Amino acid sequence: MKLTIASLAAPSLMIGALFAAAPAAAKDLTVHMKTSGQGGMMVFEPSFIKAQPGDVIHFIPTNPSHNAETIPTMLPDGVAPSSGLMNKEFVLPVTKPGIYGIKCKPHYAMGMVAVVQVGNGPSANLAAAKAVKVPGLAGKRMAAALAQAK
Numbered sequence: 001m002k003l004t005i006a007s008l009a010a011p012s013l014m015i016g017a018l019f020a021a022a023p024a025a026a027k028d029l030t031v032h033m034k035t036s037g038q039g040g041m042m043v044f045e046p047s048f049i050k051a052q053p054g055d056v057i058h059f060i061p062t063n064p065s066h067n068a069e070t071i072p073t074m075l076p077d078g079v080a081p082s083s084g085l086m087n088k089e090f091v092l093p094v095t096k097p098g099i100y101g102i103k104c105k106p107h108y109a110m111g112m113v114a115v116v117q118v119g120n121g122p123s124a125n126l127a128a129a130k131a132v133k134v135p136g137l138a139g140k141r142m143a144a145a146l147a148q149a150k
């Protein structure tokens with residue numbers, strides 16, 4: 001069977017059925033940027049995201065006055081920092097396994113951080129990510145997110 005663009009865009013279930021032995025199809029994952037959420041004020045929801053290489057993470061400005069960007073000291077080796085604009089969706093394609101730290105620039109001090117784990121672990125840069133000094137509430141939330149990572 002030919003692999004067409006249409007079948008690439010089809011739900012992963014169908015791809016899985018067609019190519020059971022092939023790696024899982026890339027997924028689009030959504031993270032909301034919220035002024036008030038279940039975890040409190042100024043949050044990414046979810047704040048811990050597990051992805052696989054090839055997936056694309058979409059950070060959506062559900063509420064205004066947020067952005068999303070990578071934390072340069074919390075990235076797998078060889079991954080360049082990237083950032084989204086205020087009030088705009090930040091699209092983060094992930095190809096390298098490891099830990100990706102995420103922050104909202106204006107609300108970093110208010111604890112607006114998230115962690116993406118790419119791959120099933122163990123993540124080569126998990127220890128390094130845990131060693132990064134993150135102040136205040138951001139540090140607490142970062143530690144909580146990293147505690148879920150492998």
Ligand SMILES: [Cu+2]
Pocket residue numbers: 033042065066067104105106107112
């Ligand atoms: Cu924010």
